[in-house]
Amino acid sequence: MSARIPMLDLAAEYADVGAEVEAAVLRVLRSGQYVLGPETAALEAEIATLVGTRFCVGVGSGTEALILVLRALGVGPGDEVVTTGFTYFATVEAILWCGARPVFADIERDSFNLDPRAVEKAIGPRTRAILPVHLFGRCADMEAISRVAEASRIPVVEDAAQAIGAVRDGKNAGAWGRAGCFSFYPSKNLGAAGDAGCVTTNDESLAERVRLLRAHGCQQRDYHRELGTTSRLDSVQAAVLRAKLPRLAAWSAARARVARHYTEALREIGGILLPSSGPNEVAVWNQYSIRCLDPEPVRRALEAAGVEWRHYYPIPAYRQAALGEARLPAGALPEVEAACREVLSLPMHPSLHEDAIAEVARIVRGALSRS
Secondary structure, three states, rough: OOOEEOOOOOOHHHHHHHHHHHHHHHHHHHOOOOOHHHHHHHHHHHHHHHHHOOOEEEEOHHHHHHHHHHOOOOOOOOEEEEOOOOOOOHHHHHHHHHEEEEEOOOOOOOOOOOOOOHHHHHOOOOOOEEOOHHHHOOOOOOOHHHHHHHHOOOOEEEEOOOOOOOOOEEOOOOOOOEEEEOOOOEEEEEEEOOOEEEEEEOOOHHHHHHHHHHHHOEEEEEEEEEOOOOOOOOOHHHHHHHHHHHHHHHHHHHHHHHHHHHHHHOOOOOOOOOOOOOOOOOOHHHHHHHEOOOHHHHHHHHHOOOOEEEOOOOOHHHHHHHHHHOOOOOOOOOOHHHHHEEEEEEEOOOOOHHHHHHHHHHHHHHHHHOO
């Protein structure tokens, strides 16, 4: 196969839903209502129904969703938030923007998600929130994490940026904690035409506080109750998301099909660990990420063949320079460090064909046999 195999294919997605997206954007442009308004309110209601929460609040990005929820919960200087060291830095950045200190817990080897036992050990007298990440489209063990949180009376804030539609133990990602935070960045399973995000919650007072903070702390025009910011989900992005939302279930099913084909094609190859999901969960496969004891030969072979791949994430979040003196030393969390060395994400999108999957698997198999 000589054709390039991309990580994601937004052009194919647009071919599928482009007419509806264009009609939705035109509807907004003709309405003259560009900020919040009926499109955003309608999307909020639809996402709340999908996730299974009473409320949804649209905001400017997934990162801002995390910041606003932590602020709404009163997290600030001197406080600590327990989270994972294996995540995109935005998770940690949100904690830092609130003036709090991230406390990092190790992850489970098979799921890449927070280990509930490590969470329990990381809780201290200053812990004000637990922030699990549902990585790569698979829910963390929220029943166990929730038990730990309830025992210490600490709220849970879910980073569900990669997991819209994921289910574990009968409950959706974003419906377990005090709040769930979603990103609609274009590469996500449900992507906008730019930055966008939302907060889901069953807590009416928390939803109201996030609404206040997203609009300069202003509930009534020119009367500002507290210091907020600008983080409003605009009408164009809401309309784009509403046009795509009816396709989400089919796209998720197609991603699951791609994952099954990868697993069938890559099983019984030495030197790799394949991702999986348990019988009590539905993964939505934002990424298909394998672990290789020696990933470099595979990465080189894929690149030489024109196959895109990603390394999520090469540096533990706790070793990023932005942490300054709060950085942890190399080796602080063994499973995080191992994941950062070994992970390799293969092309994953709903329109990925079986012949492309077979070609990727052939390259992986060949590279490992030579290494």
